[in-house]
Amino acid sequence: MQHDDTYCPSDLSLTHRMRFLLLFSRQGKLRLQKWFTPMTEREKKKIIRDMTSMVLSRQPRSCNFLHWKDLKIIYKRYASLYFCLAIENQENELLALEVIHRYVELLDKYFGNVCELDIIFNFEKAYFILDEFLMGGEIQETSKQMINRSIEASDMLQETMEEYMSKPAF
């Protein structure tokens, strides 16, 4: 039959490789949440609850992957912070683990030896970095220099560091 090289609504399967990314502390306190697909508040709350209880109850040295509904949960602990990324079932789990790791590296590069406090107090910066790194559930830029350069460029443009640090916002 003829082949149709344009949109065909009947067999469109959406791929969102990543569904959400959560950062939470050992006590289960949420530090950052990013949802790559639309979700209701209710769903979000349920997921956050499920994730913290599932991930925190894992034994050390067990597999970094979990099943949750039809998704795979990839989690990793860095110091006191858990990073937890949900991907589609057929995705590559190891790669997702490296996505988390790369994000941590980016944070580290930006904050310099990043700790949980940096992310708590500057959570909006953590979001900016994430938005340069991942976009709509896909890897956007994997080059560390590029990401930092664009973050810093935005930082620099309007506000000098001095101003940023010395004065409280108002």
Added chain:
Amino acid sequence: MSDVVEKTLTALPSLLSLDSQPGAAKLSSTSKLGNLIRGITELTSKHEEEKLIQRELTSIKEQVSSPNTSMRQMKELMVRATYCEMLGYEASFSYIHAIKLAQQGTALEKRVGYLAVSLFLNEDHELLLLLVNTVLKDLQSTNLIEVCMALTVVSQMFPKDMIPAILPLVEEKLNHPKEIIRRKAVLALYKFYQIAPNQVQHIHNKFRKALCDKDPGVMTASLHIYLQMIKENPEGYKDLTASVVTILKQVVGGKLPMDFNYHSVPAPWLQIQLLRILSLLGKNDHSTSEIMYEVLDESLRRAEMNHNITYAILYECVKCIYTIHPKSELLEKAAKCIGNFVLSQKINLKYLGLKALTYVVQQDPRLALQHQMTIIECLDHPDLIIKRETLELLFRITNAQNVTVIVEKMLEFLRISKDDYTTTDLVGKVAELAEKYAPDNEWFIETMNTVFSVGGDVMQPDIPNSFLKLLSEGFDSVEEDRKLRQFAVDSYVSLLQGGPGKLPQRFLQVISWVLGEYSHLSEELDPATVLSLLSKLLDSKNTSSETKSWVLVAMTKLCEGRAGVSVAREVSETYSSSLDTALRQRAQELQHLSQDSELRARVLPRDASREPLEVDSSLSFLDGFVSEALAAGAAPYKPPHQRQEELAQEKALSLEPYGLSLPISMSSCSIGDRQSPTLLSVSSGLSGDSIELSHKGGSATLKLDGVKRVWGREGYLSKRESVEETAQVEVPSPLRSPSQQGEADKSHNQTPTPTPTPEPEQEKQQLASSLFVGLGSQSSVCLMGKSDLTNQRFRRKARCPGTSSGSSEITSNSIVSPPSMVDSLLYNNLLDSNITSELDLASPQSPPQLSQDLSTANGTCDVDLTDRDVTANNPSIIRDNGVVAAEDPDKPTDLCLSSHLPAELSGLSRSEITALCSHQSLHLSACHVQGDDSLALVVFILNSSDSDVQQMLLQLDSDQLEVSSVSESPVQEVRGDSVVVCQYSLTVKRPSVLVEVCGVMSFMCSVGTPQSVQFSYKLPLASFIRPLTVSTEEYGTMWLAFSHDTKQNLTLMREDRESLTATLNVLKNKLQLHVVEIIGMEGIVACRLLPDQPCLMHCRINAGTLAVWLRSPIPDLPDCLIYHCQRALQEH
């Protein structure tokens, strides 16, 4: 970034380093946010936190609404508000202010504004509309940072309906000098492609430019789009293979800037993306796969470093190698690679190895044999995740010989698993395996008992349904059916006697149905016993009222004799006063039917559950009542939407103003392309209706329909001709009474449950031999899913052609012997005269000489004259018939096959004849023929060998179409060197842009082995569209009655005054629409979807475009039709 920024950057390293100190956190903690955070950490209870946050939110609320708050303060407030939201407290009052901040703030404030918007709002939030103008402005800004921010927010969330407003600006950015802008623009378009694909159709060639971008980042971004597009249509992008291979070669060879390295691996994300594209392109395509072997080999070789990221690449590489056309050398290397994964001590790698193995064993089960000991170890792994993945693997290698062991392992896992989702999934798989491979009746019933008790109320509802269907429809042997049913009855009676308290409701429903229907089969069983068991069930507190209904119905079937009647009276008295109406109804039925045994025999005949029920969905039995009411002066019924419309509308034309020139209601165009994440694949792997799936060739996850199967259980299939299937070993065991059941249980458990023995190794060996039996070379080969069919114990009978919509018995109207030259010439000449007259009517403007071009350009809709012209010129082609086909498979086949077209179809316009599939000397082709009131699908079966093909059975099925055979007697054989033609008439059940028919043909060659081939045939919905002749008045009434609609702007054919007429004429000719009337700038058009589903179209010229509004009673029809209109105009 801009040069200015870059300069600033280089000038500021000292400032930056300040920020990089850990002290940064402490410094900013003096801010209000810092105070808030510290305040929270000092609290001890959740309650205190709540109070503190509420106080905080009140103060934020006050400040944001104060006119004196500066944007700078607003920025700080938004950060605090997002923090509160993150803690789970709602701050919806701040949403509008976040939008305002994005709109009015300076760059840095804007950025916080955009961030807050993206964190606060969902994609479908109505406030997002307010962001459109801001985004528009920022996209046009000269400040690159603002452009970046706008693109970032657009690719995270943007109202679908508003895409046209910013699309040109985003498109423009593809040519921007800065690569970061180009990259973000590509990603924004990717987002658009996902949420509204038909809006970015026209810029596909620009994607190609992005793919060739000199910046690797932009190229990488464009691959996201390509991956998606290739997934949807791999055929359309085969020409990309060489470029993708070249790119991968360069990446693997380290030609990219060092900047892209990750732990000294060159651009791993890019590599993986490329590998995924390659596997899509090379799937089932030998020549394309050929191009990539070398680079795949190199990838395998290069990825040797001991790091997670290289394993991730290797995994993707292995998957690719097993997806594309196989090459033994690579397969060997890939298998070794999987071995390394599985044997690794690192648990993550082991997991991935199991996953790879699961993927691979479907094609090559011998690989599972190699790793059987590791798999056994994983089965007892302390980590449940590993265990679960191992079961998944075992599920794929289950066959009739190892089914008992594997199912036992699965049930074992089910008993310890607490997660509902896993339970649902596994229970479905167990049920599927049990239906497919059950060795005997007892095992089947007992396994299903466990499935029902464990799966209980979380299992998919189709499992009990399909089980009951299986029981009631029965199999090929009446005696077997009786035994199975009787065993089920006995088993359930003993279950009920043991105390039904713990059994889930669904199971109780199954039990009551089976007892009601079949307890008479068990001779020693007294109906009174069953009745008393059932009434005990009724009295139980744990029984839900839905289950009680089932029980009452079962009792109604059983209440025979004096004892029965008295029980019935007692029960019906109790329940006829129940508050539940359904129960009351059942109780009434029970009461009446128990007193009148004749009536009961008529209403509930024994063994009649498989008679199809006739449901009068039009409620015609109410006609009398309605006409009486009408005669008495009642108003005729109008559906709610019609009532509303009539209030608002009066005229037939120009029914509603077209508000904005932007196509606001695009939303209905792409219904269904947003799905909730968890819903995406819920139903796919779990279907209990597994038989349907196995018909299509194997497993639920691999889609094999219509795909030539290259790999079988024993490896590459095309090497061997055909393999005898091993006969089933099991002998149907005699029925055992429940008292013997315990014994049966024991004997079952011996193999699966390892009893503690001094030598654990030996025990594992034993388990291994029982798990992996049937995977070796001596086992049966699964050829095109055929062996699944024969090995299956519980095979459903073929459905009767009248009752089911899907498969129908295949017939053909004429068996055509090889035609002699004279015959076919005569035949063709006769047709010729016929055709030309027809053709003159259809397309008077195209002379026959031109039609050759026409038909090649668009074979679907135009009248195809080619073959006749050519046949007249070279009559010799016809004489050679089948022989020519072998030399040049495409064109001549069409020529010679077209002469076999049934006479009544020969004058009509038809599509080109396309090859569907071939199996040795048997070739299947098909075309569709458009009649005035019908669409016929003609399947040609060409047997080019000398020997006959017998016991042929052709079955067609489709989700979207109703397929019915035209001829009465089914064709069962094709003689050597001849062609058989089967004709089907198709109507649309569920409209979709392209509709597809899937088919299976099973047959027996002269050698005597059963074979089968699968194929699929796609045709556009446009082939089902016919003109609908109505008057303007009729159009008006119909318009009001239809509820499904869609609106879109189409391009006009010409710019002048006649543009409407010209455009409508194009549509009329291409899509066979009927133009009802054209008044000035407006036109109304009508058509129908065969046989008689109307669709109306209202067109109006509006600001240089054609605003089209489609309405129909059929959902999806307007959306599909608008798509074809769009295409018709594009092609013109």
